[in-house]
Structure formats: C-alpha cells, structure tokens
Amino acid sequence: MKNEKQFKKRLFAGLLALCLIGAAFSVYAEKAPDAPGLEMARQAQQGMAANWTTADHSTFQPLKKKFATGEEITEACISCHSEADEQVHKTLHWTWLDPASNPEYPKGKAGYSVNNFCISANAMKDKKCSTCHVGWNGKEEKVNCLTCHGQEKFNFTEAFADLKYFAESGDEDAEMIMSDIQEGIAGAAQKVGLPTRDNCGACHFYGGGGDGVKHGDLDSSLSSPDKALDVHMGVDGQNFQCTRCHTTRNHQIAGRVYGTPAATDRKSLIEDDLMGKIMCESCHTAQPHKADEKLNDHTDKVACQSCHIPAFARKLPTKMWWDWSKAGKLKDGKPYTVEGPLGKEEYMSIKGEMKWAKDVVPEYLWYNGSLKTVTAAEKIDPKKPVRVAWPVGSADDPDARIYPFKIHKGKQPYDPENRALLAPLLSGPYGYWTTFDWQSAFVLGAEALELPYSGKYDFVRSDYVFPTTHMVAPREEALSCEACHAREGRLAQLSGFYMPGRDRFQLLDIAGWLLIFGTLGGVTLHALGRYVFRKNGKKK
Amino acid sequence: MRKLILIIVAALFAIVSVAPAFAFEKGNERKGKYTYRKVYQACNDRGAIESAKPAVNPDDKTQSQWTRIFEKSDFAGTFGCEEEWKALSQDDLADIYAYLHDHAADSPSPAKCK
Numbered sequence: 053m054k055n056e057k058q059f060k061k062r063l064f065a066g067l068l069a070l071c072l073i074g075a076a077f078s079v080y081a082e083k084a085p086d087a088p089g090l091e092m093a094r095q096a097q098q099g100m101a102a103n104w105t106t107a108d109h110s111t112f113q114p115l116k117k118k119f120a121t122g123e124e125i126t127e128a129c130i131s132c133h134s135e136a137d138e139q140v141h142k143t144l145h146w147t148w149l150d151p152a153s154n155p156e157y158p159k160g161k162a163g164y165s166v167n168n169f170c171i172s173a174n175a176m177k178d179k180k181c182s183t184c185h186v187g188w189n190g191k192e193e194k195v196n197c198l199t200c201h202g203q204e205k206f207n208f209t210e211a212f213a214d215l216k217y218f219a220e221s222g223d224e225d226a227e228m229i230m231s232d233i234q235e236g237i238a239g240a241a242q243k244v245g246l247p248t249r250d251n252c253g254a255c256h257f258y259g260g261g262g263d264g265v266k267h268g269d270l271d272s273s274l275s276s277p278d279k280a281l282d283v284h285m286g287v288d289g290q291n292f293q294c295t296r297c298h299t300t301r302n303h304q305i306a307g308r309v310y311g312t313p314a315a316t317d318r319k320s321l322i323e324d325d326l327m328g329k330i331m332c333e334s335c336h337t338a339q340p341h342k343a344d345e346k347l348n349d350h351t352d353k354v355a356c357q358s359c360h361i362p363a364f365a366r367k368l369p370t371k372m373w374w375d376w377s378k379a380g381k382l383k384d385g386k387p388y389t390v391e392g393p394l395g396k397e398e399y400m401s402i403k404g405e406m407k408w409a410k411d412v413v414p415e416y417l418w419y420n421g422s423l424k425t426v427t428a429a430e431k432i433d434p435k436k437p438v439r440v441a442w443p444v445g446s447a448d449d450p451d452a453r454i455y456p457f458k459i460h461k462g463k464q465p466y467d468p469e470n471r472a473l474l475a476p477l478l479s480g481p482y483g484y485w486t487t488f489d490w491q492s493a494f495v496l497g498a499e500a501l502e503l504p505y506s507g508k509y510d511f512v513r514s515d516y517v518f519p520t521t522h523m524v525a526p527r528e529e530a531l532s533c534e535a536c537h538a539r540e541g542r543l544a545q546l547s548g549f550y551m552p553g554r555d556r557f558q559l560l561d562i563a564g565w566l567l568i569f570g571t572l573g574g575v576t577l578h579a580l581g582r583y584v585f586r587k588n589g590k591k592k
Numbered sequence: 593m594r595k596l597i598l599i600i601v602a603a604l605f606a607i608v609s610v611a612p613a614f615a616f617e618k619g620n621e622r623k624g625k626y627t628y629r630k631v632y633q634a635c636n637d638r639g640a641i642e643s644a645k646p647a648v649n650p651d652d653k654t655q656s657q658w659t660r661i662f663e664k665s666d667f668a669g670t671f672g673c674e675e676e677w678k679a680l681s682q683d684d685l686a687d688i689y690a691y692l693h694d695h696a697a698d699s700p701s702p703a704k705c706k
Contacts, residue, residue, distance in 0.1 A: 214622055214625075214626075217622055218622070223620070223623070225623065229623065229626050232626060232630075233626070
C-alpha cells in the first residue's frame with residue numbers, strides 16, 4: 053500500500069517535471085532567434101525597399117526630342133551612358149552565343165543549339181524568335197535599352213510603323229496623329245529604371261512560344277506573385293525584382309546556364325560582399341538552418357531548391373510534352389487548334405500534340421551547375437531518347453548536389469542518314485507554319501545553319517531539362533524528411549549512393565536488429581533477475 | 593400617278609439597298625486606332641472612367657458583331673463614354689469601325705488595345 057502511494061507520488065512528480073520541461077522548451081522556442089541563414093538574408097535585404105534612383109529621366113534634354121526610329125532613342129541613351137552599348141554587345145542577351153563553347157560549332161540560340169520546343173532559332177534567321185532579342189531589329193540595328201529598362205508597356209514597333217505611315221500618307225490629320233504618337237514614344241522613353249519582373253518576364257515568362265511553355269518555374273504568374281507562390285518575389289512580402297539575385301556587372305547578368313555553371317563559388321556575402329548573389333547561399337549561407345539541425349548537414353549534397361520548391365507551375369500550367377510528329381493535320385484544308393482541360397492547346401496543326409500540367413512534382417538529378425547539350429551539328433543515337441539538355445554531375449562529383457528539374461519530353465525531327473537533329477525553319481512566308489511542308493522547312497533550316505540534310509527525316513524521342521529555382525515556397529511548405537527518406541520517396545529513382553530510410557544495407561540491418569534485440573534481451577533478463585531475487589533483499 | 597408611285601418605290605429601293613453600304617463603309621484603320629484611344633483618353637480625363645486604356649478590345653467581338661454594333665449605332669451601350677462618342681464625326685466612326693472590324697476575333701489579325 054505504502055509502495056503504491058510512493059509510486060503515485062513519483063508518477064505525478066515525473067509528469068509535472070515533463071510538463072515544466074515542455075513549457076520551458078516552448079518558451080525558448082518562441083524566443084529563440086530565427087535560423088542564422090534567415091537572419092543573414094534579412095540583413096542582406098535591409099534598405100532594399102528604398103528607391104535607389106537618383107535621376108528623373110523625364111528632365112533630360114536628349115530624351116525630349118521627337119524620335120522617328122528606335123535607334124534614335126538608343127543614341128539618346130548612350131549620349132550619357134557612353135559604355136552601355138559596347139557592354140551589351142558582349143553579353144549573351146546580344147550575342148545569343150555561349151562564349152565557352154567550341155567557336156567552330158558555337159552553342160546558343162544564334163548558334164547550333166536546339167531544344168524540343170520550337171527547336172531552333174536558325175542562326176537568328178527565324179524572325180519570330182528574334183522578337184525576343186534586345187536589339188531594335190535583332191542584331192541588325194542598335195540595342196533597344198528599353199527592352200530591359202523601359203518602365204512603361206509601350207509598343208514601339210507599332211508606334212514607329214504608324215509614324216512612318218502617317219509621315220508618308222499626306223493625310224490632313226496626319227500631323228496631329230504623328231504628334232500624339234511622338235508624345236507617347238518620348239513619354240515611354242523617359243520612363244526608365246532598373247529592370248522589373250515584367251521587363252525580364254516579357255521574354256523569359258513566354259520562352260518557347262507562350263506563357264509557361266519552357267520553364268516550369270517562370271511564367272506570368274510571377275509578374276505579381278504572392279508570398280505563397282514565391283517567398284522572395286511575393287508582392288505581399290519582400291517583393292524582389294529579378295535583379296535582386298541576378299546581379300549585374302557591365303550588363304553581364306548572373307544566372308545563365310549553358311556548359312558553365314551560373315556560379316562557381318559557393319560563398320556568402322560575409323565571405324565576399326562584392327560577389328554575385330545568384331546562389332541561395334549568397335544570402336542564406338551554407339548553414340541556413342538553426343544550429344545543430346540535421347538539415348544543415350544536407351547542404352553539401354542537396355540543393356536548397358530540392359526541399360523548398362515542392363512543386364512548380366503552381367499557378368499556371370506548363371508544357372510537359374510536345375510531339376512534332378503529329379503536326380500538319382488539317383480540317384477542311386485549314387489548320388486548327390484543340391484546347392485541353394487546363395485551357396491550353398492540346399493540339400495545334402502548326403505545332404503538333406502537347407500535354408500540359410499544373411502543380412508538378414520535380415524530378416531530381418545530380419547537378420554540378422553545368423548542362424550537357426546536344427546541338428544540330430552533333431551525332432545522336434536515335435535508338436534511345438536523345439538528352440538534348442541534361443545535367444552534369446553524379447553522387448561522386450564533389451560539386452554536384454541533388455537538384456529539382458522540369459524534364460520536358462517530346463518527339464522532334466532528325467535526319468536518319470546523318471544521325472543529327474534537324475532544325476526546321478518554322479515562321480515566315482516559307483516556314484513550316486505557313487507551308488506545312490516539312491521537306492522545305494528542313495532544307496531552309498539546314499541552309500541557315502550551313503549543315504547537311506540528306507532529304508530523309510523521322511522523329512525521335514527527346515528530353516530537355518530545366519533547373520527549377522524560382523517559385524520558392526514558404527518554409528512551412530518545404531518538404532519533410534519523409535518525402536525523400538522513404539522507400540517510395542521523391543528520390544526513389546536516384547541511384548549511386550546510400551540514403552537512410554530509402555536504401556537497405558543487409559549487414560547494417562542485421563547489426564541494427566541485433567543491437568535492438570540484444571538491448572531488449574538484456575533489459576528483460578535484468579528485470580527478470582530483479583523480480584526473481586526481490587525476496588532475498590526483503591529478508592535481509 | 594402610276595409613274596410617280598414607280599419613281600417613289602424605285603427611289604426607296606435604291607436608298608434601302610445603298611444605305612447599308614454607306615453605313616458600313618470602312619475608313620482608315622490606322623487613324624481609327626488612334627481616334628478610338630482618344631475617345632477613352634478624353635473620357636478618362638473628365639473622370640468618367642478609371643483607365644484611359646480602352647476597356648473593349650477589337651478581338652472581344654467578331655467582325656459581324658462589330659458590323660451590327662455600328663449598324664445600330666449602339667456606341668454608349670457597348671463602349672460607355674456617350675459624350676465622346678456623340679462628338680465623333682461620321683469619318684471618325686468609319687475609321688474606328690475599320691480598326692475594330694479588321695482586328696476582330698475572327699479576323700486574320702486579332703488585336704488587343706495596347
């Protein structure tokens with residue numbers, strides 16, 4: 053009886069102690085500082101909301117004139133920004149060529165690069181693709197500074213064409229209309245500043261010929277996103293513009309990936325405050341989580357994006373499949389379009405069959421920051437899917453980490469004789485979209501690239517990857533451990549390394565079970581011994 | 593008397609058949625684009641609408657729908673800004689009609705207002 057009372061007292065005391073410890077921990081947790089990585093990022097962001105502009109361009113004389121062409125606006129810009137023109141001419145935005153690639157067969161949109169979307173820009177001879185070049189008329193005219201710096205949505209191409217028309221029309225009302233047009237042009241030219249999300253998005257949200265076609269993590273929903281879609285760009289939060297991370301030196305913008313990584317140094321601003329800020333670690337450091345958290349041990353092998361972007365295309369659908377072999381069907385002799393359940397085209401006579409998806413779970417691959425690409429000038433093996441763009445890296449690569457990707461799959465044309473991908477000319481009066489004649493499109497495309505074409509064609513399965521790095525979700529939405537550390541988790545297909553929870557190592561399993569059963573056995577034997585021999589103690 | 597009736601009937605027939613042709617006569621679509629924008633700009637300037645950007649785009653309707661609207665002269669009902677529409681000349685209307693009709697949803701070059 054006495055023992056029972058004592059036991060109850062002890063049990064009560066124990067429970068009380070547990071409650072007190074729990075309460076103490078919760079108070080500590082409430083008052084505990086945020087993870088160092090978050091604190092660092094906040095410091096890096098301090099004062100960024102302030103307006104850094106020190107000039108009102110509407111007061112500048114060179115921008116007050118009546119512009120008749122786009123090039124005149126550029127002249128006005130470089131009359132003050134004297135080095136800008138030359139700087140831009142050296143950037144990828146102007147050359148569309150990867151400076152690190154083989155000069156004989158350069159990679160890039162103006163070179164031999166192909167993809168499984170609109171396939172090729174045909175060395176910039178496809179004028180539809182060139183509408184996204186930063187020149188007033190591709191590379192044929194001067195740099196259009198307003199593509200990136202214009203703060204007003206204004207159709208300069210249309211305005212200059214109308215201006216020319218009215219100047220030549222002889223219409224009695226022409227002068228008044230021209231004056232209105234020129235006022236509009238000058239007004240738009242005077243509204244300049246740092247590039248906004250809409251400046252970059254005008255091309256990058258619509259890559260591949262439409263909203264969200266190419267990138268799963270870049271579409272027009274990022275024009276004005278909320279925090280739930282992107283914690284950095286959310287207008288109800290930090291409201292980052294692209295340039296906050298894509299930092300620039302001499303108009304060279306950080307972040308482009310071809311054969312060379314976007315950044316080779318994984319440094320934080322503490323280590324080097326003048327470096328580019330393109331990596332998560334630039335602001336969040338390589339130990340972003342709270343001290344002693346196991347998650348900090350992952351950052352050398354798992355990219356931040358893997359856990360913090362649980363899905364892409366969370367607001368708008370992205371294209372996941374494009375089968376060019378189905379293109380060319382007509383109804384009553386006319387091209388047609390079939391819309392799918394997501395409000396996007398499932399079939400287009402000019403483009404073939406497509407599949408779209410929303411809220412897509414990424415695929416995970418080892419990635420050291422470089423992509424290996426196949427150009428139209430290289431040999432392929434048509435017996436297996438051609439990896440037109442694929443990440444470089446493996447579990448053994450010290451620079452590689454597990455990274456989330458969108459893999460765009462499709463079927464695209466190739467030359468079975470030359471065993472090379474084909475680059476048909478698509479737009480314009482002689483392109484496939486007008487003629488529906490593959491043969492002529494292949495001939496014109498090959499001529500543009502100065503590559504051979506045997507006259508035979510077929511279609512081959514192909515894959516093209518895009519690293520997923522935008523649409524970072526709020527931390528509450530980040531993946532839990534079980535998302536990957538499970539037999540059928542997100543990393544189930546990734547091989548070449550041992551991962552607890554997913555993989556089995558028989559010897560380790562046996563040793564573990566032996567340890568568990570051994571401990572249990574020992575405790576049981578000890579308890580039994582105490583029970584059996586308890587009377588001896590009492591007698592004494 | 594018979595002659596007079598015949599003349600009247602013939603005149604009426606001529607008016608009825610030719611009138612739609614006048615009503616649907618298209619003006620200069622380039623001029624129409626700017627006149628159309630000016631209507632909304634003026635309407636915005638006097639505070640009748642919130643944005644100077646035209647609320648109705650050419651590709652919001654088909655060519656036959658535009659034709660019907662201009663046939664009925666139902667401008668205020670379609671576009672609002674009654675005051676500004678009333679002030680437009682017949683030539684202005686013909687220009688605007690040309691712009692909207694030539695960039696309608698079923699036209700070869702559907703367009704939105706910039």
